[in-house]
Amino acid sequence: MTSVTAEPANIPTHVAVIMDGNGRWARARGKARHAGHRAGVKSVRATVEAAAERGVAHLTLFAFSSENWRRPEEEVSSLMKLFVEALRREVSELHRNNVRLRFIGAREQLSDSLQRKIAAAEETTAGNTGLMLNVAVAYGGRWDIVHAARVVAQRVASGELTASEVNENEIASALQLGDTPDPDLLIRTGGEQRISNFLLWNLAYAELWFTDVLWPEFDKQDFDAALAAFSAKQRRYGHTGEQVEAAEC
Numbered sequence: 001m002t003s004v005t006a007e008p009a010n011i012p013t014h015v016a017v018i019m020d021g022n023g024r025w026a027r028a029r030g031k032a033r034h035a036g037h038r039a040g041v042k043s044v045r046a047t048v049e050a051a052a053e054r055g056v057a058h059l060t061l062f063a064f065s066s067e068n069w070r071r072p073e074e075e076v077s078s079l080m081k082l083f084v085e086a087l088r089r090e091v092s093e094l095h096r097n098n099v100r101l102r103f104i105g106a107r108e109q110l111s112d113s114l115q116r117k118i119a120a121a122e123e124t125t126a127g128n129t130g131l132m133l134n135v136a137v138a139y140g141g142r143w144d145i146v147h148a149a150r151v152v153a154q155r156v157a158s159g160e161l162t163a164s165e166v167n168e169n170e171i172a173s174a175l176q177l178g179d180t181p182d183p184d185l186l187i188r189t190g191g192e193q194r195i196s197n198f199l200l201w202n203l204a205y206a207e208l209w210f211t212d213v214l215w216p217e218f219d220k221q222d223f224d225a226a227l228a229a230f231s232a233k234q235r236r237y238g239h240t241g242e243q244v245e246a247a248e249c
């Protein structure tokens with residue numbers, strides 16, 4: 001008998017996620033926005049588990065953007081508290097599951113206490129060899145590119161590099177995810193179809209998958225639906241479909 005498997009043929013190496021819809025989920029239930037963010041932690045857990053189980057190597061979650069500082073002070077401070085609480089509660093479980101945790105973004109904008117907890121979590125999990133989990137906090141794609149440009153400019157100023165040696169590789173490797181392959185798949189929940197200043201450089205060739213599901217409702221089945229849609233795509237990187245098919249033979 002032929003065995004039938006639900007496993008998609010091509011598992012993306014790197015999945016990036018814009019977790020949107022927490023506020024609307026809370027409002028629909030007559031709750032404060034913060035309740036939506038708290039409920040969203042469960043979906044973070046499910047997504048991390050699903051990514052590890054399906055063999056995704058890198059998962060990058062957009063938890064707090066450069067622009068989210070503009071939210072009401074009360075919401076910002078409750079989100080910061082939630083990050084501290086999530087670190088306290090989740091790091092040992094992530095460590096047990098061989099997950100390596102890393103934060104990207106302007107971490108100097110965070111409180112000293114949160115920065116210390118982030119550094120400790122990164123240190124605890126640094127030797128793990130399973131899923132690489134990147135959490136973007138105080139992160140913006142334009143900030144990332146400007147920061148990388150400054151790093152490269154310093155190298156030119158110091159004579160290590162000439163201006164004509166500045167190329168895509170030099171800039172890409174100075175980005176926050178300079179050591180990580182670009183995302184193959186971007187998932188955005190919450191119904192909006194935009195990038196919102198997430199990994200602007202890195203998402204150049206990503207497949208985009210949008211769902212109306214609000215983040216607190218997002219589960220492993222939704223993650224699998226995104227993987228299945230990804231698996232059906234032909235990635236051409238500027239080539240023709242015929243060229244890609246010939247190369248696959």
Ligand code: FPP
Binds near residue numbers: 082190215
């Ligand atoms: C966007 O929904 C969500 C955020 C700005 C915060 C995401 C944070 C979490 C899911 C908390 C846990 C995260 C980690 C990594 C532990 P929104 O508030 O913009 O929703 P809306 O569009 O419905 O208003």
